[in-house]
Amino acid sequence: MTVRPMNPGEESTVASLIHRSTNSWYQSKLGYEIFTGKPEDTRIFTDTYEVLDPGCCLVAELEGKVAGSCFYHPRESHVGLGIMNVLPDFAGKGVAKALLEEIIGKAGELPVRLLSSAMNLDSYSLYTKAGFAPVAVYQDMRMPAGHTLPPPPAGPGSVRMANTGHLFGMVDLEAEIAGISRSKDLSHFLRSQGNHWTTFVHVDASGKIDGWLASIDHPGCQMIGPGVMRDENAAMALIHMQLSQARSGNPVFLIPTHETILVAELYRWGARNVELHFAQVRGNSSPPGGIIMPSFLPESG
Known part of the structure; x- marks a missing residue:
């Protein structure tokens, strides 16, 4: 597995990954999809984050494919961890863990902050095992x-x-x-x-x-x-x-x-x-x- 920055021209690939990964989980676990439009609509994430933080989208490449992605946001007081996704085909292969470890390393001494679904225990476990702790619950x-x-x-x-x-x-x-x-x-x-x-x-x-x-x-x-x-x-x-x-x-x-x-x-x-x-x-x-x-x-x- 290789973890690297998203290359120019891969925005639509990452947007499609976000669309498919998120909808796949919600459809299988909760019976509905979050993104009801086209995969290209989720370019709002890559486009916004490339304006705010150029080069701060990481992708995990496995078997010659972009298997996962995550954004991070260095700020004055902390590092924000943005939307993380892994293609269903690569579930259980340590993709999310590899991306998270890379971002924690980049954060250094700064706190890392994120939002995670309380419905997704795999996600919750990933973060708490890495040293994160819940500080607030939102409905x-x-x-x-x-x-x-x-x-x-x-x-x-x-x-x-x-x-x-x-x-x-x-x-x-x-x-x-x-x-x-x-x-x-x-x-x-x-x-x-x-x-x-x-x-x-x-x-x-x-x-x-x-x-x-x-x-x-x-x-x-x-x-x-x-x-x-x-x-x-x-x-x-x-x-x-x-x-x-x-x-x-x-x-x-x-x-x-x-x-x-x-x-x-x-x-x-x-x-x-x-x-x-x-x-x-x-x-x-x-x-x-x-x-x-x-x-x-x-x-x-």
């Missing part, structure tokens, strides 16, 4: 198709469309709440406003940012997140605003299971659970100072 939620939202929640502060002038405030807030810094990702959201990405900030009465929430609307990924908020008031206002946007699909959003007030309000709005995910960290992590909503793209939080 993946979605509004029923065609569902009508209640009126926006009343509360102090207001929601505004984010712009590049908000970048430093957003970065500082995430550092305070989540204990991480990833200005590259936040800058990408703001530069891409209107091009699949939509980002809002919530400001308090003094005009200070106390929450922000991004989303992506693309055939390969329809999701609300990532984002951070000081409290339930900012979270509810931002989630409602994102859910109110015209979209081509029905986005998923991840809510911390321990945020019972927020979860109860979302149930009242009509939200339903889809899946569970663990946030896992290898290395140091700090308790959250507010509400954290992670995402699968980019997975550097």
Whole structure:
């Protein structure tokens, strides 16, 4: 087996691998597919990550084929481990383990952070055996198709469309709440406003940012997140605003299971659970100072 960076021109190969591997697991274990569009739609992952972190997609080559892939995201405070996939034909051959060991080696002393499905015990075992530990549980939620939202929640502060002038405030807030810094990702959201990405900030009465929430609307990924908020008031206002946007699909959003007030309000709005995910960290992590909503793209939080 050879672990190497993805070569130029292999983007569609890796996108097809992501599509086939993910759908194969979900279809066999849970009876449905995550990616309902074309394999080429999942190029949103390779294309986004090559913009953010050129050369940071690793592939495992086995028997002359690209058998697996994984992305990693070096950031100021940590290394994010992105979507990992192995073709069903090569299951049980140590492909994921080889990719993970390579990324852990590249991280050095920095913590490595990831999201993993709580439904996939093989994945859970892979990471915990490598020294990762769950630090939070998230329930993946979605509004029923065609569902009508209640009126926006009343509360102090207001929601505004984010712009590049908000970048430093957003970065500082995430550092305070989540204990991480990833200005590259936040800058990408703001530069891409209107091009699949939509980002809002919530400001308090003094005009200070106390929450922000991004989303992506693309055939390969329809999701609300990532984002951070000081409290339930900012979270509810931002989630409602994102859910109110015209979209081509029905986005998923991840809510911390321990945020019972927020979860109860979302149930009242009509939200339903889809899946569970663990946030896992290898290395140091700090308790959250507010509400954290992670995402699968980019997975550097």
